[in-house]
Amino acid sequence: MLRLLALLLFCCLPAKSQEKRIAVFVGLCDNVTQGIVKVGAKIGDGDKPDENLYWGCTDGLKSCFKASRQWKLEKSEVVTGDERILERLTFRHRTAKAVLIAEAWRGSKLKDCYIASEAAMLSGKNDLVVFIGHNVRMDHPIDSPSVKAAGKTDAMVLCCKSEEYFRDRLQDAGVRPVLLTTQLMYPGSFILRDSLEPWLVGKDHNALRDAASQAYARNQNLSGSAARGVFSCLDP
Template identity: 75%
Template sequence: MILRFLLACLLSLGFARAEEKRIAVFVGLCDNATQGIVKVGAKIGDGNKPDDNLYWGCSDGLKSYFKASRRWKLEKRETATGDERILERLTFRHVSAKAVLVAEAWRGSNLKECYVASEKAMLSGENQLVAFIGHNVLMDTAIEPPAGKAAGKTDAIVLCCISGRYFRERLEQAGVRPLLLTTQLMYPGSFILHDALEPWLAGKDHKALRTAAGAAYARNQKIKTAAATRVFAELAP
C-alpha cells in the first residue's frame, strides 16, 4: 500500500511538472559604453551594474517590475551565476497559473552573447516561451542565423527597436513562433512583457498579446492606445 501511494505521488508530481510552462527571459543590460544607443544617464546606462540599470533595476526594469507584481512571486535570486557575463538570475513563479519564469541580467558589453543564448534557449525545446529584452544587437553587428531547428514548440518575444524587421525571418526559419515583435523605435520596459504574459498563459492568440502590449505601452508612454498598439507587429495567429 505504501509503495502504491509513493508511486501515485511520483506520477502526480511528474504530470504537474509536465504541465508547468517554462519562460526564459534574457535581458541585455543597457550600456552607454558599448552599445549603439541614444545615450541615457550614466547611472542607468552602466551595463556592469544591474541594480541601477534601465532594463533591470529601474522601476520599469525586469527585476523591479516583476518583484512589485501581484501576479508573480520571487522564488530565488542568484548573483553567483557561474558565468561572469550573467550578473544576476531571478526565478519567479506565477501566483495562479502553472508557470515559472527565469530571467537573466547579462552584462551590457556581452549583448551579442546574450542574444545568441536566447536563441539557443528557443531551439532547446526546454522552454515554452523565450523573451529577449534590450538594445537591437543586429543594428550593431551581424549574427549568423541558427543552424538548427527548434526541438519543440517554442514561442518568442523580442522587445527591442524594430525587432520585426530584424528578427522575424530568422526565428520563423528556425521553427520558432514569434508572438510579439516591434515595428519602430521603442522603449522595451518590462511592463510590456508582464502584461503580454497574462493572455499567453490563458492560451490566447497573438492578437490578444498585441492588444495587451499596446495597452501597457500606452499607459507608460501616455499616448493613445491605437498609436501604442502600432508599435507592435501584426503577426499570424
C-alpha cells in the first residue's frame, strides 16, 4: 500500500522542465569579403575574432555575454574541428534552464555561416537559433530550404533588413521568426542578451521587440520610437 501511494505521489509531481538549447552563429565582420560600409582595420578583420566588431569588441558576443550577470561561461574552444569556425563558446544561464552555444565564423565564410544556421533551425535540435552579422543575401543568392523543420524552432536574424530577406523563407520552412529587423542596423549582441530574457520565460513577440528596442535605444542613443522601428512587428 505504501509503495502504491509513493508511486501515485511521484506520478503527480510536475515534470522537470527541459533545458532550453540556443545556438548562435556569428559571421565575423570582414572588410575584404563583405559588401559592408568599411570599419576600422582591426575590428573588420574576419580572421581575428578577439578584435572583431561582432565578437571580441565590447558589443560583440564574446565580450557582451562574458560581462553579463545572467550568463556564465562554461567552455571556450579555439580548436573547433572546422577551420571556418574560429572559436566556440558555451554559456549557461544563471537562473533559467538554458544553454547557449555560440560560434565565431571566419568572415570570408559568411555564406557558409548562414547556411549552417539555417540547417540548425531545421534540425529540430534547438529551441532557438540566432544568426548575427552582415546580411549575406545582399551579397549572395542562397537557395531556399528544400525540407521542412523537424521540430518547433524559433529564430532571430540580427542583420540589416532581415524581415525582407528572411521572414518568408523561414516561415515557409516551418521555422518561427521571433525577432527580425526592418532597416539598416548594427547587430550588437546586447540586442540578443536583452531579448533572451523575455524569450526564456515564454513572452510574446511584442515583449522581445520591446526588450530589443530598449537595448538598441540605449546603445545607439536613439528615441524609443526610433529604436522600435528597427525591429519588425511580427505575428503572435
